Amino acid sequence: AVAIALKLVPVFFPLVLLAERRGRDFIIVGCLSAVLVFVPFSWFVGMWAFGDFLECLHIRDGHYGIRDSWGFVGLDRCLRLGRGLPVESTRQTYWLSRSLNVVFALSCLVTCVVRCWRRRAVRRMDSSALLLLTVTMIVLPGGSVIYNSLFLVPVFLMRLTEEDGRGWKLMALEGVAWFMLFCPLQVPFSFSSVNIPLAAVAMLLLGAVGLAHHPAP
Numbered sequence: 001a002v003a004i005a006l007k008l009v010p011v012f013f014p015l016v017l018l019a020e021r022r023g024r025d026f027i028i029v030g031c032l033s034a035v036l037v038f039v040p041f042s043w044f045v046g047m048w049a050f051g052d053f054l055e056c057l058h059i060r061d062g063h064y065g066i067r068d069s070w071g072f073v074g075l076d077r078c079l080r081l082g083r084g085l086p087v088e089s090t091r092q093t094y095w096l097s098r099s100l101n102v103v104f105a106l107s108c109l110v111t112c113v114v115r116c117w118r119r120r121a122v123r124r125m126d127s128s129a130l131l132l133l134t135v136t137m138i139v140l141p142g143g144s145v146i147y148n149s150l151f152l153v154p155v156f157l158m159r160l161t162e163e164d165g166r167g168w169k170l171m172a173l174e175g176v177a178w179f180m181l182f183c184p185l186q187v188p189f190s191f192s193s194v195n196i197p198l199a200a201v202a203m204l205l206l207g208a209v210g211l212a213h214h215p216a217p
Helices: 002-012 014-019 023-044 049-067 071-082 087-092 094-118 127-139 146-161 168-182 195-212
Strands: none
Touching: 002 014, 002 023, 002 127, 014 023, 014 094, 014 127, 023 049, 049 071, 049 087, 049 094, 071 087, 071 094, 071 195, 087 094, 094 127, 094 195, 127 146, 127 195, 146 168, 146 195, 168 195
C-alpha cells in the first residue's frame, strides 16, 4: 500500500515546490520521475510493455476499487458488510460513491491551488493547504487502503505546532477526526473492525476542516 502511494507522491507533491517558488527543483523532480517510470520499460522489455502496465492498473482498479478505504466508497462498503452483504455488492452503487469521492478530492485540490496562489508572497505551504493536498493524494486515485493514512502523519505534526487562526469549533472537529483515524478500535464489524468506517469518515472530516478553514493571506 505504501509502495503504491509512493508512486503518487511525485504526481501531487511537486505542488509544494511550486508554492515555495522552487522551480528548478520542480523540473528536476519531473525529470527524475519520468526517468524512473519509463527507463525500466525501455531497458528490459521495451516501451510496448507500458501498455501492459496500464492494463494491469485497470485490472487492479477493478478489484480494489470497491475495496477503497476512504470517504464515500469505504463507508458504502462498510455499511454493506455490516448488513451481511458481500463485498461485491458494493459495485451496485460504486459509480455514485466513487463519483462523490472524486468531487470531494478535486474540491480539496482546487482549494489548495487557489490558496497557494493567493498566498504567493508566502514562500511556504501552510499546513491547511498541505492537509488538502494529502487528502487529495489519498482519495482521488481510488483503491487506496487504510495504511496510506501514514502520509498524513507529517501534516498531523505540522497542525500540532502551527498557529493559523483556527477557531475552537474547527479544532475540536479536527481533533475528533485525528482520533478516529489514528486510534485503533478493534471492535468486530462484519469482516473487519470498526476503525475502518471511522477512518473513512475521518478522511471526509479532515477534508471538510481544510475546506472550511481560510488562513490569512
